[in-house]
Amino acid sequence: MEPTIHRFILRYSLKEQIVIMLVTAVSLPFYYFILDLPKTIVNRAIQGKNFPQDFYFWSLDQIPYLITLCFVFLALVFINARFKFYINIMKGRLGERMLRRLRYELYSRILRFPLPHFRKVSQGEIIPMITSEVEALGGFIGDALVLPLHQGGLLLTALFFMFVQDPLLGTFAIALYPLQAYVIPKMQRKVNLLGKERVKVIRKVADRISDTVSGIAEVHVHGTSTYERADFAERMGAIYRIRFDIFQRKFLVKQLNSNIAQLTPFFFYLFGGYLVIAGDLSIGALVAVLAAYKDLAPPWKELLTFYQSQADAVIKYEQVIEQFQPEGMAPAELQEPAPETMPAPSADDRLGIANLAVSDDGGGKLVDGVSFDMGLNEHIAIVGPAGSGKEHLANAIARLVAPSGGRIQLGTDDLLTQPEWRSAQRIAYVGQSSYLFTGTVRENLIYVLKQRPRKAANLDGATAAQRKQWLVEATRAGNSDFDITADWIDYSAAGVADAAELATRCIRMLAVVDLDDDVYQFGLRGTIDPKARPALAARILEARVALRERLKGGEMAALVEPFDEARYNTNATVAENVLFGTQVGPAFDVEKLAENAYVLSVLEKVGLTADLIAMGRKVAETMVELFAGLPPTHEFFAEYSFISSEDLPEFQALLGRTAKIAQAEIRPEDRSRLLSLPFKLIPARHRLGLIDEPMQRRLLEARAAFAANLPANLAKSVEFFRSDSYNAAGTLQDNILFGKVAYGQAQAGARIGKLITEVLATLDLRDAIIEVGIDFSVGVGGSRMSAAQRQKLALARALLRRPQLLICNESTALLDTQAQGKVMDNILRELKGRGVLWVLHRAAFARAFDRIVIMRDGKIVSQGKFADLEGPGAPLHEMLAAE
């Protein structure tokens, strides 16, 4: 990267800068005329004699002459404004492009950082550098050459004009500039140093915040929030001190400047006035000089500000880029884009490792002169005790660490100098704990197939043109012009022809790593848009009917209470019974139902309001009676109470003040509070005996009234339960069940779950459900999945692209023993005839491999077949015994 911001500017924007400078230069004469014209107007039009005067080709009387000159002035003002606008736009655009280029370059460099470097720098430091710190540079870059030229030009023009009017006044105007030019940079230097320090402290603060976020659990369990706060306060104090220092100095500079600026008019009035009185200067000239002087201040001010921001930008640029050139950065060629047609890899190649050495930061040998050779059809296990260097060997072959010596050959190619796409095409790697990107299971799987765009996005005329323009602009800023909206998936790498086949392959890979059941569960809990997938929605309705048939009359019938428009569902809340649907959005949120105007009008219409308020009173009484004696933190509040511990005293008071008055006299907010309680009642669960059969019938009336009069603006806020249509707001499971699991039946949920699985299996719907499940969002960094699930998904995606060699670095260590054996067997079977190099954390698993390599202290101590190595006295024997 260019070492200074000015070199960066010259290298990438010289042409644009010159254009802007030329335009600026062209604009200056117009500026001069604007300064000059007032004098002509005063001296020759207003105070002039000898009319008519000649004005170019015309001869004009006084008034027309004045009017003409004024209009010329107006025209010049417009022309000047237009120039300003145009120059600003050009500068802004240039600044943005350069900023974009800089950010892109910095990000590209992160992708090329050697991996060990990430142990030394934190996200908290890197992120603000690319996002906020460089932001100010954009504005500076646009101005870098133009502003001094433009404002300097303006300044000189004004000065030149003044000198032309009167050399003495001109001298006065600039008399104090040398002083300013001497003192201010001196003061500025100190401000700049402080600025540098401030950037560093802020980076540390960002780092600290990200550290806190990552370690938030530790803060909670160790009760160290006070310590963290104090630490943060200390850092804030440091920033405060620096900023305060900066302010003081900055404003001192400002004050000095304005003091000096105000001294100059003093000279003008004194000496200019004297010259006019003495008759040596026309009054028009003095007016014009004063006007020019007024115009002198802004460019001068701009120049000073520019000087400050330039100093700032120079520091920022240097401070940022020094963080982005770590030692050992991968050459850019290694990350060249993959070619459009990938060369077919030879299957006969062998992986040859000769004298490989890997060192740690201190130069200690982690892998020490390892040589071995394997065919890309062999399954090899590497075992060894902790510290044997086995995992470093795997990392080196996967190119995650640079070896300190030796060679790795794949066929005739030197693996270490190949571009990354090439080795990724042939080798897959799964470490101990893999990272999942924020997105769905599917996105994480097909991530491995995206080396370059394979098929242009399907766009129509206008959009295509826009897109093209978009990419042209990217090239202008030195950014990648690969279209992210294109289809990047390399179907052939996965051995499939299209998206449908890819989905099938994804499902199969999930089965290989034993993740299919989990994803099936995600699917059951997932939702689909029945309009987008009508066929699946129809099949789910089939499953609903089939489940109903299975339940009918059988011993499991009591486990589910189905939704029935004509019947009250005692296992659902009152709210669900009245809505008889799933709420969509916040309009019918159960917490706010008692405040919903439409719901209130429905209750009023069927005459239920008074009864529900009375019911609310009974619920409140019961809750107060049951929970008043419990400590406020008791878990029962969260689990069982309708009223939170904080609200309980409030309800106690409410019951007191409403005890002896008629319902009509209860205050509206109290009514609303009481009314909110019955909505959460589930008769089968709460058994308060408040919803008897007559009440159920009346609530059914409310249900009918609610559906019948639902206003159009609320129609989208509820998705009704209808036995013959798919409920888009509910999960697949909700849709299949179409009812409530009954309370009070032992293991009802599990038994029903099993039955649903059976029903789906008979209807051959399991894969369809899994396909819904692979659109499950894995959360930030895969946080919605367990560690074992994340690992399995990482293995599945490694398998998806059919690697010639799969390197597993204790990849299944997070799984339980039984699952490990199963997943490993499945993978080895899947990769029969392809290469597998598996670093095992337990020697016992090595039995399934063709050849075992035993490492100790960074060296290979023995290798051979499992049977030959496990006997008494043989190297594996001891390790197996230790497990």
Added chain:
Amino acid sequence: MSLQEEVELLRNIPLFAKVEPAKLKLLAFTSQRLTFEPGQALFKQGDMADAAYIIIGGEAEVLVNTPKGEMAVAVVGRNAIVGEIAILCDVPRTATVRAKSKLETLMIAKDLFYRLINEFPSMAVEIMRELARRLEKTTAQLREAMTQIANR
């Protein structure tokens, strides 16, 4: 069955005889009424324990695993409490309990159970008495078994 009826029912169980009605109501409200089909297990030997069960209606048999398979050691009925040992001493379930007929139970969560014992010494005494009775019975069975072995 409503909460009020359930409270009445609990009051008639000796274990809860001296517990004040308000607490019984809380017990009834926070405990789950669970129905088991014949043959269904309330819990299995070795499971982790989180609740005790009071039998409200029906019969259940208590089984222990032996090398020869499950062996019934007792049959319990109305008003009996099962599963309290595991939550009292924090050990996995010591036996399997299976519904013999259609079984109505009240499942009491571990925390609530502890709370009640803490607050109502009479309940603790009642449980002690029950445990002592069982121990006495077990000792008698052991004595019998030892005698049989000695005579063999």
